[in-house]
Amino acid sequence: MATKVFMEALSPTMEEGRLVKWHKREGEVVKAGETLAEVETDKAIMDLVARADGVLRQVAVTEGQTVPVGNVVAVIAAPGENVDTSPAVAPVVSGSGGGRREALKDSPTVAGGGIARSAPTPVVAAPAAEAGRLRASPLAKRIAKEAGVDLQLVTGSGPGGRVVKRDLESAAGRAPAPASVPTALAPSPATGRESFRVSRLPSPERAEGAYQDVPLTQIRKTIAKRLATSLGPIPHFFLTTEVDMERAAEARDALNRQLGDRGKVSFNDVIVKATALALTKHRACNAWFQDDHIRYWNEVHIGMAVAVEDGLITPVIRHADLKALLEIGGEARDLAEKARNRRLQPSEYTGATFSVSNLGMFEIDQFTAVINPPEAGIIAVGSIAPKPVVWDGQVVPRRRMRITMSCDHRVIDGATGAAFLKTLKEMLENPLAMLL
Amino acid sequence: MPTLTYRDALNQALREEMQRDGNVFLMGEEVGVYQGAYKVSRGLLEEFGPMRVVDTPIAELGFAGIGVGAAMAGLRPVIEFMTWNFAVLALDQIVNSAAKILYESGGQLPIPIVFRGPNGAALQLGAQHSQAWESWLSHIPGLKVVAPATPADAKGLLKAAIRDDNPVIVLEGEMLYNTKGEVPEGEYVVPIGQADVKRTGQDVTLICHSKTVSVALKAAEQLAEEGVSAEVVDLRSLRPLDEATITGSVAKTNRAVVVEEGWPHCGIGAQVVDVIQREAFDHLDAPVLRVTQADVPMPYNKQLERLAKPSPEKVVAAARRVLYLD
Numbered sequence: 190m191a192t193k194v195f196m197e198a199l200s201p202t203m204e205e206g207r208l209v210k211w212h213k214r215e216g217e218v219v220k221a222g223e224t225l226a227e228v229e230t231d232k233a234i235m236d237l238v239a240r241a242d243g244v245l246r247q248v249a250v251t252e253g254q255t256v257p258v259g260n261v262v263a264v265i266a267a268p269g270e271n272v273d274t275s276p277a278v279a280p281v282v283s284g285s286g287g288g289r290r291e292a293l294k295d296s297p298t299v300a301g302g303g304i305a306r307s308a309p310t311p312v313v314a315a316p317a318a319e320a321g322r323l324r325a326s327p328l329a330k331r332i333a334k335e336a337g338v339d340l341q342l343v344t345g346s347g348p349g350g351r352v353v354k355r356d357l358e359s360a361a362g363r364a365p366a367p368a369s370v371p372t373a374l375a376p377s378p379a380t381g382r383e384s385f386r387v388s389r390l391p392s393p394e395r396a397e398g399a400y401q402d403v404p405l406t407q408i409r410k411t412i413a414k415r416l417a418t419s420l421g422p423i424p425h426f427f428l429t430t431e432v433d434m435e436r437a438a439e440a441r442d443a444l445n446r447q448l449g450d451r452g453k454v455s456f457n458d459v460i461v462k463a464t465a466l467a468l469t470k471h472r473a474c475n476a477w478f479q480d481d482h483i484r485y486w487n488e489v490h491i492g493m494a495v496a497v498e499d500g501l502i503t504p505v506i507r508h509a510d511l512k513a514l515l516e517i518g519g520e521a522r523d524l525a526e527k528a529r530n531r532r533l534q535p536s537e538y539t540g541a542t543f544s545v546s547n548l549g550m551f552e553i554d555q556f557t558a559v560i561n562p563p564e565a566g567i568i569a570v571g572s573i574a575p576k577p578v579v580w581d582g583q584v585v586p587r588r589r590m591r592i593t594m595s596c597d598h599r600v601i602d603g604a605t606g607a608a609f610l611k612t613l614k615e616m617l618e619n620p621l622a623m624l625l
Numbered sequence: 626m627p628t629l630t631y632r633d634a635l636n637q638a639l640r641e642e643m644q645r646d647g648n649v650f651l652m653g654e655e656v657g658v659y660q661g662a663y664k665v666s667r668g669l670l671e672e673f674g675p676m677r678v679v680d681t682p683i684a685e686l687g688f689a690g691i692g693v694g695a696a697m698a699g700l701r702p703v704i705e706f707m708t709w710n711f712a713v714l715a716l717d718q719i720v721n722s723a724a725k726i727l728y729e730s731g732g733q734l735p736i737p738i739v740f741r742g743p744n745g746a747a748l749q750l751g752a753q754h755s756q757a758w759e760s761w762l763s764h765i766p767g768l769k770v771v772a773p774a775t776p777a778d779a780k781g782l783l784k785a786a787i788r789d790d791n792p793v794i795v796l797e798g799e800m801l802y803n804t805k806g807e808v809p810e811g812e813y814v815v816p817i818g819q820a821d822v823k824r825t826g827q828d829v830t831l832i833c834h835s836k837t838v839s840v841a842l843k844a845a846e847q848l849a850e851e852g853v854s855a856e857v858v859d860l861r862s863l864r865p866l867d868e869a870t871i872t873g874s875v876a877k878t879n880r881a882v883v884v885e886e887g888w889p890h891c892g893i894g895a896q897v898v899d900v901i902q903r904e905a906f907d908h909l910d911a912p913v914l915r916v917t918q919a920d921v922p923m924p925y926n927k928q929l930e931r932l933a934k935p936s937p938e939k940v941v942a943a944a945r946r947v948l949y950l951d
Contacts, residue, residue: 328879328910347911347949354879354910355949 191266192241196250197350198258199228199235200535201342202411206230206237207255208262213239215248219265226262231411232502232538233531240349241265259322325352332357337479344535408500419559423478424598427557428606432617434573434588440620444514457493457547458518460570463616464545465489465509466623471609475542477563478600484563492541492561493521495528502528503561505541549573555591565600568613569593590617626809632802634776635665635741638783639703641811643673646701649787652679652688653705653742662707663743663802689715689740693722696738701787706742709758709796715740716761723792724767739786741795743802744772745836745886749930752922757887759834762794763864763896769817770863772796774838776806778861781815789817796863798836820867822874826856829944830874830881832897834860837884837916837935844940855944863893871897872904879910880947884935889917911947916940 196206207229213219224236225245239245243265250262325333325340329352333340338357345352405413437459444454468475468489477484489510492503504524506517527533543565546558549572558569571591578587592613596606616622629637643649650673655662657670657680670678681688685706692702706712712719723736746755763770769791773779779797786793823838824845831841838859845855858874860866875881881901883894894915901913919933945951 326910327906328908331907353949 191246191264191270192243193261194225194237194239194245194263194265195350196228196256196258196260196262197237198341198344199237200230200232201344201539202415203230203232203258203344203407205255205257205407207407208250208252209234210252211248213245215245215263217245218268219243219245229407229531231407232535233533237262239265243270244268323352324349326354328354329357337481406499408497408502412500415561416559419562423560423562425557425560425595426598426603426606427593427595428603428610429555429591429593430610430614432590432592432614433578434590434617437617437620438573438588448515452515452518454514455518455521456549456573457545457570458514458521459620460547460617461491461493461506461509461517461521461545462512462514463613463620463623464543464568465491467609467613467616468543469510470612471605473605474566474596474601474609476565476600477542478565478597479563483565483600486542488542490540490542492538492544492564492567493524494544494546494558495525497528497531502533502538503541503544504528504533504538507540543567545570549590555593557593558595560595560597562597565597566606566609567595569595626807628805629776629780629808630802631773631776631779631797631804631806632663632665634780634806634808635783635797636667636669637808638780638787639666639669640672642784642787643669643677646787648699649701649703650677650679650695651703651705652681652692654681654683654707656680656705661705663799665705665797665802685711685715686718689718690722692738692740693718693726693736696723696736696792697726697734701737701739703739703741703787706740708754708799709742709744710754710756712740712742712758719762719768719792719794720765724765727791728767735790736792737787737790738792739783739795740792741783741786742797743799744796745798746918746923746930746934747799749925749927750923751925755923755930757885757918759796759863759885760887760892760896762796763893768792768794768864770794770796771817771861772835772863773815773861774801774823774833774835774859776804777808777813778815778821778859780808781813782817782861784814785817788814793817796835800836804839815861818862818865818867820870821859821861822856822870823859824855824857826854826878828854828878828880829948830856830858830871830878831884831940831944832858832860832871832874832881832894833884834863834893835886837886840935840937841884841940843937844944847937847941848944851945851950853944853948853950860893860897866896866900868900868904871900875901875905876908879908880944881913882916882940882943882947883913884916884940886918886935888920889915890920892917911949914943914947916943 199206209227209229211226212224219225219239220242221239223239225239226237227234228237245263246266247264250256256262323340324345326347330340332354340352343352343356346356347353441454441456441459472485475486475489488508490505490507491509492505494501494503506520509517524533524537527537541561541564544561544567546567547570548556549570552572555571556569558567560567573588573590575586576589577584578589580587592610594606594610639651651666651669656666657675657678660667666678689704692704695702719740723738726734726736744759745757759770759772762768769789771782771786771793773782783795786795824842826845831845833841838857841857845857848855856874856878858870883897885893887893894917898913898915916935916939918935921933924930924933
């Protein structure tokens with residue numbers, strides 16, 4: 190029997206996917222588990238894999254075309270099998286990009302001889318009969334119901350995209366909004382500003398006409414949608430403190446001298462570590478707001494805003510409180526690299542309990558970050574710069590840094606947030622305090 | 626606790642029950658002078674005499690019928706078949722008489738009879754003599770069916786079968802008779818209808834009975850090397866089925882593989898899967914898979930026979946699939 194190849198939900202929030210590249214051609218033999226195509230989700234470029242052995246047939250989606258999750262993009266048939274000619278789902282071409290014309294031009298062709306088929310209509314946006322059909326094990330459904338998780342937002346790792354128990358465990362009870370929405374664009378601290386590009390924007394010099402419409406990419410659509418669920422509905426308030434970074438800088442210099450070429454500790458690593466440790470002392474800030482309850486996390490997973498081409502994403506440094514500075518730095522580098530190559534797996538950018546956004550390298554003195562729900566807080570880190578301050582009755586230059594914390598007032602009250610920020614400030618001003 | 630072979634555990638159960646109750650007698654081909662084709666009745670003729678250890682002609686339907694009649698008259702016969710492959714000839718007495726007389730007599734005539742003998746394949750006995758009959762027998766209302774896997778269960782379940790007022794089928798195994806295990810002395814009765822967890826685990830439940838218990842235990846060891854903790858549930862009784870133990874285990878592990886010697890179609894595993902999907906639906910994280918004999922008459926060729934039987938490798942492969950490891 191022929192197996193339909195669906196556009197699968199390859200990220201928790203994916204609603205449609207752009208077929209970037211077919212790895213297999215019509216008529217080619219495929220085995221279950223082999224990569225059929227690369228698909229751009231709202232987060233990353235993921236592999237669409239074959240769920241059955243057979244021959245790839247009825248390739249209904251051309252490269253560059255965007256179709257909703259659940260649509261049939263091809264069929265895997267037995268060699269010589271007479272494939273059902275009336276596909277249940279007509280592939281839908283999204284309005285974005287130039288896929289429509291390509292789809293017409295490249296409408297599926299018959300593979301091999303003697304296979305009768307009526308003309309498929311890949312262009313018409315017929316409602317997908319099987320679109321939205323959710324595959325989840327009975328157990329997964331029960332767990333999701335009890336935990337209040339929307340299964341539509343979970344990527345299934347089972348056969349045919351079936352959501353199974355482990356998918357919910359890896360999502361760790363992720364609330365309605367599992368994806369990452371950071372706030373400020375920040376280049377990965379490890380890479381510096383060279384990597385920060387916004388290359389998809391049209392350049393004004395070459396543009397013709399008064400304006401140019403650029404279709405939203407998948408990632409930008411998600412950013413737009415997710416940010417609008419944050420600053421609007423979530424009652425934010427902001428707390429700012431200025432931190433003296435003299436001793437942190439000295440400690441970092443000393444560490445890096447000692448490390449030599451064995452590695453390098455960045456300020457960001459120190460800030461992530463201190464934030465994680467401060468959270469262990471202020472559980473009230475390490476929490477998720479859920480519809481009818483607040484989940485106070487015993488584990489600390491720090492989301493780290495990373496700028497990627499045309500967007501941003503917050504990969505997660507898990508158990509940051511338990512990790513050494515070099516481990517944090519190494520992970521941050523790896524995750525940022527994956528993020529830029531759009532190779533982050535959903536498990537690598539979901540499940541943060543608190544986030545850090547750092548624009549220090551852009552010489553931003555101070556900014557406010559938008560909370561990444563369901564997290565209840567985020568800190569925005571400004572640049573470290575020498576300033577005249579009164580120190581022991583004298584005006585002296587000292588390296589200072591401003592941190593602004595955004596709090597979800599439904600979870601964190603002013604004094605609660607301030608107490609956390611005070612601990613964080615103390616740790617940064619006296620790095621030995623992290624050992625306490 | 627003494628270590629006995631499975632055959633000696635059965636022998637002990639027979640001897641103790643015959644000593645305990647003068648109405649219990651053994652009848653079948655070669656059970657007396659020859660002391661049983663598999664020596665299960667060793668020493669019984671000497672101890673109890675030819676009135677209670679009765680050698681019969683090669684006429685399964687006949688001596689099964691005599692047994693049913695004796696049970697109607699108040700005795701407690703134990704009918705030994707040299708193999709369940711021969712008992713097919715006696716199915717009319719088992720299915721139409723033994724299983725139905727209590728019902729058809731309006732509850733006046735209980736049939737306290739035991740039909741026992743080796744079941745399933747041994748080695749290279751060919752298609753006609755290598756069959757597992759438990760799904761046939763378990764299908765019949767009015768019969769109870771037990772399939773002990775260990776010497777202790779063999780003793781305890783045979784004693785329970787002899788004491789039961791209903792016809793009870795005891796499925797033994799030629800390949801089991803020589804296996805050894807600790808067997809409690811004296812009064813040791815395993816209630817019919819209770820499964821036994823032979824190994825506890827967290828990740829997947831392997832449900833088995835009779836010879837496939839050792840297959841599942843070997844598979845569990847291999848899975849443990851891969852870091853998978855498998856629970857092995859030995860059904861022991863196939864009718865009635867211990868639904869609570871099956872369901873409880875699957876509720877814990879969320880996944881199950883059912884292993885049996887019989888063919889897949891309408892097998893014992895199909896019944897177990899029915900229980901699981903009905904009673905543990907919300908606990909399932911994967912479809913339940915089955916490992917059975919290949920759906921063909923048993924090949925005589927040694928290598929083909931090996932390939933046709935359930936094996937630890939097949940169980941491991943099925944477990945990996947329900948765990949989504951492949």
